[in-house]
Amino acid sequence: MKNILVVMTGGTIGSAARGGVIDVSEKAGGELIERFRKETGERDVQFHVIRPMEMLSENCTPAHWRTLITALDGAGMAQYDGVIVTHGSDTLSYTASLLGYLYGGLGVPIVITASGAPLADPRSNGVRNFAAAVALIKNEGLPGVFAVYENSRSVMDVFLATRLMEADLYTGDFSGFGGGPFGVMEGGRLKVCAREGSPPLDALKAPRPQLRAPRAFESGVLAIAPYPGLDYTLFDLSRPDVKAVLHRLYHSSTACATPGRHALAEFIRRCRERGIEVFVQSVRGGRDMYVTAHEMLQAGAIALPMMSFEAAYVKLCLAVNQSELPVREFMLRPVYFEFVE
Template structure:
């Protein structure tokens, strides 16, 4: 008896991949265009490709307009259709793809099947494009590994990356995304490769999927330190109703030892604002005990985000506060590895 064909739901949120070119207008999203193109390309109908259907969002979104409300919509759509499909493919613009993938990884508690997020740098409508490979290979990956791949990933340019380890590194090249401090979970070349040693443990089958919506009242942000920063600028950024801040620090977690700047941080953390330090460099971690300037941050109540990306640290704060946790609990949990987003050793 032949195994049943896998089923994949494609959530088409928008982005370059499904755009068409209109005279005098450049590329623009065209409703129904992506599905029409995919149905017309024989490769997407090949027997080895899982059965797929597209749910198109209205209106189609530029990913610059995607935020917490849209993360929750995507997560809830996955939750509602969870039992009917073997996996999900979120088609998304590249600009904020890493934020969405990170957020979904936290929001989908107990996920037991693959959720891949992909898009393209060149639309499927163009003769030369990266969309065909990204879409087709993602569908094939879901079909092959739905029994073992049980987390949210970004798939782009033949690399399968943990979603909450991913960041965008290029605006023009096909290799637009990287996982700076964690190896790819898989690669697509002549063969499909999945490194099972790197995968998250299987969830408890007795616990159903739980979707955590992002509370629209949560107020968190991110800020990149720079030479010449005036403390009043940071003080204003940390003022109520801010609950959390990702602080992108110099080097391995350093900041100026300006007494007024440190006092602004101390006053905020004393009020319960959770300030998480992450490094500005693409590789490495924030070690606040390494240098005197980092230790000054620790004394001001800042906690280390270790090797989390900005995208992961920010969406993690959104998620933790949306669970209704008190600031002290958020401070503790933001430093823990919840979904493979940071290295604890």
Template sequence: MSTASYMEGVLIIYTGGTIGSVRSDPIDPMSPLVPDDMAKILDSLPGYIPQDKEIVLKYQAIRLDAVALEKPIDSSNISAKYWQEMASIIKEHYEDYEGFVLLHGTDTMAYTSSALAFMLENLTKPVIITGSQLPIGETRSDAVQNVVTAIEFAAARSLGHPVVPEVCVLFHNELFRGCRLRKVSASGYRGFDSPNLSALGEAGEHIKVRTELVRQISDRPTWLDVAMDLDMDIMSLEIFPGIKPEVLRAIFDTEGLRGVVLKTFGTGNAPTTREFLQEIEYGVREKGLLFVNVTQCLQGEVKQGLYEVSAGLLAAGVISGLDMTPEAALTKMAMILGRKLEGGCRAEADMMQLNLCGEQRASIYNVHFRPRDVENSKSRWPVTLQDNIGPLVLEQDGDIFQGHLQGNASYKDKKLEQAFLRLLGIKRKDDKRDRLKFKVYLDEPNATGKSPEERASYLGTINKRFTGDTDNVLLNITQSAKRIIDMGHNLELTLVPLGGSDIELQNAHITLIIRD
């Protein structure tokens, strides 16, 4: 058969895992499985022609080459250095193939698929990860079907199928976005799912792709860039009933620790005890750790501030991971911390909330504020709102962080879903637990208690009872944001006391939840 032309064909990258494993002792059927070499996998594929290095799919010959990691491993031994090796192989051969198939063990496949999704920036070709629950040489193995189908998705351009230019996982005839993947069964053939996003494609008699779900390639010129620097001084911490504050303190004092993925109950809830929240605040403010809140649940999302049991985390400085998987949150954090952003902790937290490659349903952009006429936003927090002093004016603190990805569209070119004003860490100076009463205006620095409420600049009136020693205000300002937040200038926020206000405020920002 003729050799396929330049830029056609698929490269298989073998990393190890169950799919290519054999018994460590050939004469002992109970000996442990260990990764074998690549040749056995290729020879098992129907339609593969070794002398031509081609595989016949739908009566068409597809060029098929294969490489392996320097030392194939069981996926339980995966680490950042192997992700870097995989990404380097893809970058080295990127111009030579139309797609890539990466063979991987199932135990940590969701971590690898998430890591590569963040590392391979501006990807325009399919990178399909697959594996199997049984080795390819065993009876009833799912390996052959998974590998052949993965090759078919990777060779979509040659075969006339819609191209999915993303890091994906193909398992049991379903194609999932890699950074949305969860392993849901230790041994079942339907071992993976994407609970918060439908499968991007499926393979039955025909290949089907849900093109409306596939990430679109930027019209602007881009090139593959690989984020090789990953900071793994991070951890995943699952909250459980009765977790001891001293355990949290010991974890947060770990030398070199830079970030924590906090796996919480339900929609992002956690204990509200003073002891628990003090340790979270210690981690954020004293240790400078980046905290992101994701749900322990298989499906759903974090809604910080919806219940009192998540408001404390919000006030402490924990950011929302929306509907990100724990695997995506962890690997995204490693990539962001590895960038060593100029803006430090705040820029890292802001970038963590952006939807970089389809890992979450929306992006969260933050408009930060500081006391007016103060250059260093840290130097004057907390600020005081008092009746005898009058309105408190806060000014925008720097530009909105929009990320550093090539071709990343401005937030103004996307759809505003919701906007919230967040006033966090509110304490009464007189130790009374009375009511919070004040008005909020945007770009009305001279507003008073008698200022009209019909203006677009009026955001709302706060009139609520204190719920504890520290309280927070979340105000839905979506309609006002749609009318007046054009970001053509720096914003000013004015709080007008309405009597009985003698409070300290720790932080103020506007959150814009925006879909691509």
């Protein structure tokens, strides 16, 4: 008999539709396990359920992360054979990264999952996703933090938590930074996808130190995405709550260098004058760089290794809310497979 902790946080997998409006429902959590038992016939698993919050994940803030962390730390996760976190799909990739950073070294399999529609909707993949999470824990027992989600082609993808990227707006499919999922679930077993940049199973099983979660969890991070015409003078750097900047780059590791209000390099210099570090996601190593990339680095941008935007944002939120390491050192030190080499 396997003992699994189920942590329900709301989201579509914990919601119901009434009068054309989808919202969280207290009954949906119990319904998930009932439907799982009925559809799979699985009786060799015992679930312990906690509900630290009930929210639609688009409403998630770092304060909710703090609530989730407190609940997980208080639940004694190490006593279970595994942990399943049910969550909304909108911000699934952010919370997955958080769990990867904080609990990747726990030695217990932790799986986060969601649903594309409420459980009563025939289009819902929620029960199948939950069943895949159970199977990953029960049949593999692989330590680490993962996300599972059935894509629009009915393939059950398995992602490393810190490599999960936001779902596609049209298909609703998730993707993995670096080219695809870590593996897929087939017949209740994990089939690892051999891919350059994916860690070997031995690396997942190796002991690793755990990060200490910050007591207070405020964002403090200004996140910026590039687009033609981005005007950096619109950002108010005088606010004391701006502790660091994360700037996503175009795929060529570039951003605008046209002199004036559109130049990233000039914005970086303004930030440095106020003691604000600017991290850019991400810069490709081992090859020639465009002159525009040279300009931002010469201005003082801190280049992050190849990693997803979500993983970079969550890591920077952790970095600015801790005091053990300088923020720069924290960001450049690998934690849980977030860097794709």
